[in-house]
Amino acid sequence: MVEAQSVWKVYQTGTLKVEALRGLDFKVRKGEMVAVMGPSGCGKTTLLNCLSGLDDITKGMVAIEGVDLASMSDDQKSGFRARRMGFIFQAYNLLPVLSAQENVELPLLLAGVSEAEARKEALSALKMVGLEEWRLHKPMELSGGQQQRVTIARALVNKPAIVWGDEPTGNLDSENSAEIVKLLRSLNRDYGLTFVIVTHDSHIAQETDRIVSMRNGQIEKETAAGTKS
Amino acid sequence: MVVGLGAGYLSYLFSRAKPTSRAGRYSRKLLSFSSLVIGLAALLLWFGGLSSIAGSSTIGFEVYIVAVLLLISLGMMLRDRLTLRMALRNFTRRKTNMALVIAGLMIGTAMISGSLVTGDTLTELFTRGAYFGYGHADEVVYARNSTTFGFQGSAYQYFGYNVYQSLSTGLSNYPSAGPDVVGVTPEIIETVSIYDSNKGIVQAGSALIGSFSNASRALGDFHSTSGSVIPSTFNDTEAVLNDKAARDLNATIGDTVTVYSAQRFTAQHLNFTVVGIAVSDERGSFTQGDDVFVTLNSAQQFTGHPNSVNYIAITNIGGLRGAIQYSRTVALAANQTLDSIYSTTQSTINSTSIGCKTDISTVVTPPAIPCAFTEKKLSVDNATDGAKSLSQFFLILSSFAILAGIVLILNIFIMLAEERKSEMGMARAVGMRRSQLTRLFLFEGSLYSAGASIVGVLVGIGVAYAILYAIGNIFSAFIPSLNESLVLSSFTISPESLFAAFTAGVLITYVTILLTSWRISKLNIIRAIRNIPEPPRGERTYTLLLVAGFAMALAGVVVFQASFAAKSTMEALVGPSLIIFGAGLVLSRFLRNRYAFTLSGFALLVQWAVPSLSFDNPLVSNYSFGPEVFIVGGIIMVVASVLVVMYNTDVPLKMLRFVLRKRRTLTAIFKIALSYPENKRFRTAATVAMFALVLFTVSAVAGIQAELNASISQSAKDQSGGYDIATNTAPIANLTSSVMADATLSNKVSAVIPFTTILLQEAHDSSTSQDFPLTQLVGADPSALGADNFFTTNSFKMLSLATGFGSATEVWNAVRSNESYVVWSVSFAGNGHPNPGDDLVLAARPAGNPVLKSVRVLGVLRGLFDGIIGVRGLLKDSFNVDSGTLGLVNVAKGLDPVNVANLLKKDFIQLGMQTIVIEVTIEQGQRIFLSFFGLFEGYLALGLVVGVAGVGIISIRSVVERRNEIGILRALGFRKRMVLLAFLVESSYIALLGIIIGVSLGVDLAYAFTAQPNSGLSFVIPWTQIIEISVASYALAMLSVLGSARKASKIPPAEALRYTE
């Protein structure tokens, strides 16, 4: 599904050079749910951005579904994201001017689904996360957990092949976090979605198939997650 | 100022006291009011005495206020260095932003400065004509002749040379005025036709000016183009032409010119050899027309008045420009002398005085004896007034841009506040006081307002030069003797104007910023930190709105009530608007805002946009009406439209969605792009309003210009009364037979209508007690045959009729059959006139003795001259006048009136015939008038800068504001181009809304113009101009957005996502 070989990412800010990823190899299989853990600043977000094509890598190779990202134009990558990927970031990543439903509809419209169809599917996605009654509310009027569930609905609405999550529960209390993770896990099971999730929370990590620990831009170790595998 | 400084120092001392000490605590309390106290003290000081020292002009006061404001700000800045430093950093943080803000803010100042400098320049341009047209004839002495008068020059009565001698000695011995007088010059001035026999060209309506050779001592020398003096010691068969006459006659030195009188019907003429051509300086451009200067002796011989003159020029000390300050004293002294020479006193016989005016407090009534007039000063004053009123008009036009500028300031500062909300919240959380926050904005605002005012004043100079250039173009296109460089050379900048513009600019921006800063600082801290929008208004606010609404509606009722007594259109129309607006506010308590404001917005729109309810409302048909009504109406309409549109954004959105339903990606882009304006209502509304205001004015002016332009030929035809040529000759009893007897003309002319003419001393309206001095009375033959009968053939437009008369024909029939009935004619430029039905007492002194005659005005028509039209019998029986100078001529079908007019001039040179080809002249006048509209349009379009800057600033701000959201969009699969497109669509939506609202309202106003009764205009939409201006403003707006939109699209998605504000 996703394959990264000796990926380097170097940030050049003025005279300062930061090596965020240092010759990293990484593989995600289809239908797998992977957690990425590590101390702050070790390069988790950078890894996610590079794997999903949001950012360019400095050296190495990243391929998704067998296609080398380097061979794609910016527009092709955008199109690929629209069709095949879903993103769940920390809180505040909804468009504040659109209602919950409109936020969820957006990826469908981008993928060329008709408006009526988009509305229907957005509604069922919201139902899935238990928010159909809140569909007309703007993000500002929703709680953090609700916002995050809208984000999940948006990430999943176009049936992506792979979903990237950067601390999807970062702003939530433990109860809410657990609920979200349960939701993600069931989606992974029921629909066979591939998940790559960055998290600081070991409880959450334990829910996944595999935990990848990072340090200093490299993968330190990989462990199979405990309980349910 | 001293007190202000003292207070400043005191508060400075206090501020250094330890905050814990009692004095410190006290001082802090005091300090928060200190600026207010200083401001009040400064005001008191001004009214308490400074004003009497500095002069109590508004400009002085303005300068003072601005100085105090700046000093207070400066004092505050010095006291609070930390805030100042923060303000400075904010000011320079984003350069493009700063440039756009200043560009937007400076336009108002630029337009004020432009108008004022235009005033300076036009004053110079216009008064130059006045100064040179009289030269050193600072006061002039004459008595008008009542039976002859030309198109340009007046005809003067002759008086003995001894009058001049007595006046000269009398004046020099006069204690108060004697020292002010440099010279007294006797002259003869008579209207003549000149024929250059070498070139075969006739010039009618020229002035023959005869004077002694020593006249140049007081009046100045003639100069040739090379600059050398033309000796004035030429002999009786020689003459000097001024360069105007030389150009018209194509004359050169050595030519022989023949001079014919235009004031007496005589075969007598004189030949002169041209010995010099004088440039148009203070001596050579007397009367500003074509002059031929001869010796006094030949003038006396030519006019048949030996030992007489008809004109005396008095020259004061002080030079060409400085002399008029003595005019009043000298003229009064001269009049005293003249009264004693003629042994008359200023007595009043039946409201007609005989003597000269010797007391400035008396009303001017035309005298019977030669008197001194301060014509040069009057002419200079008129020119100054004309220039000032044109400049005032530009100022009025600026008001829209100034208003748009104020909206821009509001918008910018509210946006700045939003941008720094969390920053400010933090600042407050760590202990920054609210007053400090206000100050932060105030300091930054002062920097903006000072920067913008300075730039504005300088740009205004450029604007004024451009205006002058355009005026030069207009003038030189129509008046051959005026060329562009001559006009441009009068470009004048007075420091007073620059100062006034600067202070006005600072005041306007500063006050707006002051209010906005105060409002901003009241933001809730917690909400500010968490970046949560202000909550919806609660019950209390709505109750407040309810009360405000009632108050407003009540005020509306009062204003409307007052309009009946004041007969003021403004009050009659604004009153109902206030009621509607108040009702909207009251409704908002009970209905959803959307419905309440949509409803009142619509009601206001209907009230103003339907002409028969507003500008053409029968209720206001005879109320006072000024341009301010259009300005206020325009503003109300724009505000109402913006209200309606802002509360109904979903309607256009739905329509767009419907149109785009098959283009899904576009739907996504539009959805994103258009949801921002819907969510940021205030900034959207403000920007839409800016565009709408400017486009409204420009398209209204364009529309009115197009309508007037389309009507020029028709209205020239209407105003011509159906006649081709007007003639002016020496008084003659029967012009018709003379013209018909002319072999070359008999088959070229189809009608000749002669009038008998007299210049009345005055016409007194007994109904209104209004006096119309020096009014012309003309009489036509009521029983002339066919085409020669004025009463049956004229098609002049009656503006109003006396009660009991249904049509112009009825009026003319009545006038024709009754000597005591007349019609009043007002020219295009004329102003006052009696009302139909009024009785007039006509006063004249045809043979020295006063004659009075009562007549009734049956109608008022739009005609060729200002005066009274009756029958020949009225002039013959009452004033014993049976000849006249005015004639109307129709040419035979298919002939060019211009050619026939030239033939007439040549064949009747012995009558000194002057001709006016009526339609051509009227059309030309209207074209000059219309050319100014183009200028006004361009000037108004300057306001576009405000709107464009507004859109630009918003988009710069949006890119910063939405970085994170841009990242999300890109992660969701938005391509670069889609992000760019979303930004362009958003700005397009705002700009297009403004453009559409503005243009529609402008076209509507142009329509209201034609819908006025008697407008004589038909509705025209100037499509090309509207499309041009719309496309230009749209393109400019897009250009100002393009940069930031591209920047937005180029942000790498990972980068954008990292960003949290």
Ligand SMILES: Nc1ncnc2c1ncn2[C@@H]1O[C@H](COP(=O)(O)OP(=O)(O)OP(=O)(O)O)[C@@H](O)[C@H]1O
């Ligand atoms: N755009 C950038 N420019 C410069 N340096 C960057 C940039 N983005 C990340 N870095 C640096 O790269 C390193 C890795 O950053 P990254 O955001 O991937 O860490 P992280 O593991 O996600 O940390 P956290 O758990 O705190 O989110 C850090 O040292 C960071 O300073």
Ligand SMILES: [Mg+2]
């Ligand atoms: Mg991170």
